[in-house]
Structure formats: structure tokens, C-alpha cells
Amino acid sequence: MEESKFNSLCSHYKDTYEIHRATIKQRDTLFYGLLLILAVFTLQLSSTDAVAKIVVEYVSKTTGIKLGKNVDFLSTLLWFVLIGFSIRYFQVVVEIERQYGYMYALEEELNLHYKNSVAFTREGKNYLNKYPIFSNWVWLLYTVLFPVLVLVCTYARISNEIGHAENININLYIDFVCYLVVGTSTVLYMIRLHESTIANLTKRCKGWLAALRRP
Helix, strand or coil: CHHHHHHHHHHHHHHHHHHHHHHHHHHHHHHHHHHHHHHHHHHHCCCHHHHHHHHHHHHHHHHCCCCCCCHHHHHHHHHHHHHHHHHHHHHHHHHHHHHHHHHHHHHHHHHCCCCCCCCCCCCCHHHHCCCCHHHHHHHHHHHHHHHHHHHHHHHHHHHHHHHHCCCCCHHHHHHHHHHHHHHHHHHHHHHHHCHHHHHHHHHHHHHHHHHHHCC
């Protein structure tokens, strides 16, 4: 019975790891897609007509759909694409973080059968032991710098739209709502990934305030 349970657990761990790797691959694809979209957003600040031409030609080649050269419409279309990619990217990254926790638990249970060994600690203890500086840097890029880049690019874009708008139209309203959705999602994403850090800082701040209030 114990052997059967162990074999089932090994099989489940293998399946879980394969799902985890597939999710990481999806995250990387979405990451590159978001970088491309942000690059287009940045280029739009100085070359609106050029970006419009590129988007029209790309959509025409890939889908056969003929878009007009209405700059406001194309800008709104890019905002919708950004919403789709960014929200899905944030969902996938959060899912990966949850998978890590579950895999750590599975590895601990499996490692009980291999005491004084590093077996079944690939994603947990063995990986986190002497965590390299570069890995910390990459983690910082994914969880802090990249979300900040999203916030900066979208803010610059919506500010440019508002500043150059000759009149308030429906497209500008839609773009602003899209900006709020992306901005809110990005902030909540950062809060979710840094919950423990935020909780520790809050606890420390409360301790400092309590110490200052003491006579």
C-alpha cells in the first residue's frame, strides 16, 4: 500500500512539473508579446502615422482584415490588445507562484523516502540553496521593474493622447478606461507577488510607531 501511494505521488509530481514547465513557457511568450506591444506604444509617442501603417499592414497580412487608417481607432485597438496580454500575463505569473508552493509541498513529502539526500528537491530546497545573484536580478525584473515599465509606458501614452486631443471623443474615453484597467491590474499584480514583503514592512512600521509613542 505504501509503495502504491509513493508511485502515485511520483506520477502526480511528474505531471505537476510538466504543467509547471508549460506554464513557464506560456509566461515567456506573453512576456515577449508585452514587450513588443510596449515598444509600439513608445514608438507611437513620436511616430503615430508610422505605427498606424505598420499595424494596418500586419493585420492585413495575418488576418486578411482591411483596417482603415483612423489613428484613434488603431490606438484603441492597441489598448485592447495590451489589456488582453497584460491581464493574461499577470494571471500566468501568479499561477506559477502558486505552483511553486504546491511543488515544494510535494517534494517535501517525496523526500521523506530519501532521508539525507537531495532527491526530489529540484524546485525547492536544492534550487533555493545558495540562490545566485543573477536569479535574484531576474526575479526583480519580472516582479518589479517590468510592471513599473508597464505603468510608465501606459501613463506616457495616455498623457500624450490627452495632451494632443483636439476634442474629447469616444475613443479617448475608451482609451482612458483601458489605461485604468491596465494600471489597476498591474498594481494589484505587484501587491499579490510581494504580499509577504508588504506584510513584514507593515509590521515593522507598526513596531517603530509603537516604540516612538512610548514615554
